[in-house]
Amino acid sequence: MMGAVWGFFVFTTFLPIALGALTPATLVSLIISGFQGGILIPESPGFINATLAWSLNFNEHPVLALQPHSVNDVSLAVKWLNKYSIDFAVRSGGVADGQSDGVIIDMSKLNKIAYNSKTGVVNIGPGNVWGDVYNSLASQPVTVLGGRVPIVGVGGFSLGGGLSYLNNRHGLMIDSIVDAQVVLADGTVKWASTDADLMFGIKGAGFSMGAVTELAVKAFPKPTSIFSGFLIFPMTQFSTIMANFVATTNNNTNPDVSLLLATLELSGQPVVLVFPIVFGTEAAAKAALPWVWQLQGAIMDTSASVSWETLQTLQMAFISHPDPTTVYQLHSVVVNKMTPEIVQAAVDWQTSVEKDPRYDVLVFFETYIPGAFSSHATSSAWPHSSNTMHVIQLNIQQANATTKDATANAATLRAGAKLIETAAGSSSVLPRYPNYSLQGTAASEFYGSNLAKLKTIKKKFDPSNIFDTKINILQ
Secondary structure (H helix, E strand, O other): OHHHHHHHHHHHHHHHHHOOOOOHHHHHHHHOOOOOOEEEOOOOOOHHHHHOOOOHHHOOOOOEEEEOOOHHHHHHHHHHHHHOOOOEEEEOOOOOOOOOOOEEEEOOOOOOEEEEOOOOEEEEOOOOEHHHHHHHOOOOOEEOOOOOOOOOEHHHHHHOOOOOOOHHHHOOHHHHEEEEEEEOOOOOEEEHHHOHHHHHHHHHHHHHOOEEEEEEEEOEEOOOOEEEOOEEEEHHHHHHHHHHHHHHHHHOOOOOEEEEEEEEEEOOEEEEEEEEEEOOOHHHHHHHOHHHHHOOOOOEEOOEEEOHHHHOOHHHHHOOOOOOOOEEEEEEEEEOOOOHHHHHHHHHHHHHHOOOOOEEEEEEEEOOOOOOOHHHOOOOOOOOOOOOOEEEEEEEEEOOOOHHHHHHHHHHHHHHHHHHHHHHOHHHEEOOOHHHOOOOOOOHHHHHHHHHHHHHHHHHHOOOOOOOOOOOOOO
């Protein structure tokens, strides 16, 4: 693709010199006849915001950004880029990759949010981040199965699975998708509900099927009473916490009780973070998870009654912001049981990696009740029919890094995943979670037995693989 990209860059950069007042942006608007959106080159105001990568290893230094204002603009852009074999990527919130060395289609102007109380459906544009959606629905008695961090984009999150605070009650975001408007590789606009193959593909691999310009998702009752927050303990409490955490995970069947666990460094000291989320009163929370508040020696306890909107902001205390000199990478392991051996293997790996002061490492254990995913499962690309599924997220962050560091860190993450999988045993390991995808990981590791069908669908809608994302289905 580089030859096409370079030829395009030369064409749009130097031809205007011969044409006088024509700028690259003006020239592109003439080439893409009818395109009404924004056209940005690196010198344009707004170009950085339209193309900013979350992590250094995702930054491919694009030469052009297109900001469609309508589905027609997206169709024209995709058709043109496909015709001239120009490499491109579709960008929603920018936390995932959404990067190319050619052109970025920045969806930020497609920011519709509309709730229909009669149908119980919310229509959402991919240009929103979840904070926009929650703020828009704040006055309504309903919400959606959106992201747990307000700065995450709607597009990638929704199409790659969708882990939310309501999973125990209502399942994954992909299973709440009623419909999606998709621009296919040839520029055709199609609603997924009209084609079972397309609906299957967008649920877990939507970023590889086309450019999604609108989602229609189910609305659910918004929790009105929530008790949650972080309790942080020194690692001296790790053994006690681990035993209680594993027991709670394996015995909890209450959809109103969730428990997450993280191990990380805080002010240079290793700590354990316990994160209960209970839909109920303080008394109900402490009755459901008594050990959490009975533990002695907490460094911090922020637990309190919070609103639904406030709950979505809690993790921002530990979220980094885009930095062009930082490499931020993550990988996942999904298991059908939680054991002390699994938790210990993950923390042992983390302790080993953190001996190198260049690294900030976080392990996040995301646990769910039996049937949380499977009882709500629809026909979808990502297999999630196992009765019990827990997601372990491995994170490495390195400041002042290089792309070479990113390659080494990816190998470290894979080694960590392997240690956890060995501790779990092969019969307990399930397909990886697509939204926590590490570049270069084989598609089979995410889609398992569904991959053959998914490849057929991919060839049907995108035979030239122009929507070539970091999970390469056709590779």
